Amino acid sequence: MAAPSAPTAEEWAFAAKYTNKNSKGYRYSWGQQVRSMMGTAVEGPDQGVVRFRVEIAPDGTLARLDTLWTTSAVAEQLARKAIENMPPLPPTPTGKPLIFEKTISFTPFASDAPPIYKDDCLPDPPMFRNPFAWDGRSAQVRDETAPVAKLDPQAMEECLRQLPQDSIEAEMAHDQRVMDQWGQNELGH
Structure with missing residues (x-):
């Protein structure tokens, strides 16, 4: 599968101002930019998936990148090389550091x-909480979910x-x- 195209200037402009859901547009554009720079994925031993914990500084620079897990050392290496060579990114939408986890799929059959x-x-x-859960020590009281x-x-x-x-x-x-x-x-x- 050929690498997807990089986000356009309009997509990055939208991502730089969209603040809802932990800057969802920025996170998507970042992942699309990384995958576009990784090149063509070919079925075989080098294909794989890698998940990162990413921290972007308010000015758009990469502050921290941790690998959470990977299924291919080659996919991780390509993703890290792409991240190192990324063009300058716009500032984060909220003006605060943006911290998120992103899975990059370097396979010939999956795209983000x-x-x-x-x-x-x-x-x-x-979030679901079992109202009948009990720690075994305190009084048994039914938890009510907050509206x-x-x-x-x-x-x-x-x-x-x-x-x-x-x-x-x-x-x-x-x-x-x-x-x-x-x-x-x-x-x-």
């Missing part, structure tokens, strides 16, 4: 699809103003992920 932005203004659903905080209308309007139009590719990739997860034949039996 564009993200979907349409639900970014909605509050995150509460989801609603955005005030003015903040919601400001958030909606930032949202871009989702691309057809992003919608198709989202639908494919849902089908891969839930469209298994075994579920119908």
Whole structure:
């Protein structure tokens, strides 16, 4: 699979101002830039996947890069070389350091699809906590989940103003992920 094209100037301009969901646009553009600089992926022993913990300084420079895991030393080496040779990046959208984890796939059959932005203004659903969990020492009390905080209308309007139009590719990739997860034949039996 040929390397995907690098993010355009317009995509980087959007990424540099999109603050929702831990600067989702910036994180996606960063990963796309790295993968585009890694070259063509060929099926064989050198293909693989590598996951990094990345810290970008407020001015857009790389502050820290840690390898969390990798399935190929060659893929990690190519990704690190691409990261070293990246062009100057725009400042982070929030003006603060941007810390995230990113998986780079150097395989001939997988690509990082564009993200979907349409639900970014909605509050995150509460994490499931077992209300009946007990530590064995304290009094047995049922935990109540906290209600989801609603955005005030003015903040919601400001958030909606930032949202871009989702691309057809992003919608198709989202639908494919849902089908891969839930469209298994075994579920119908």
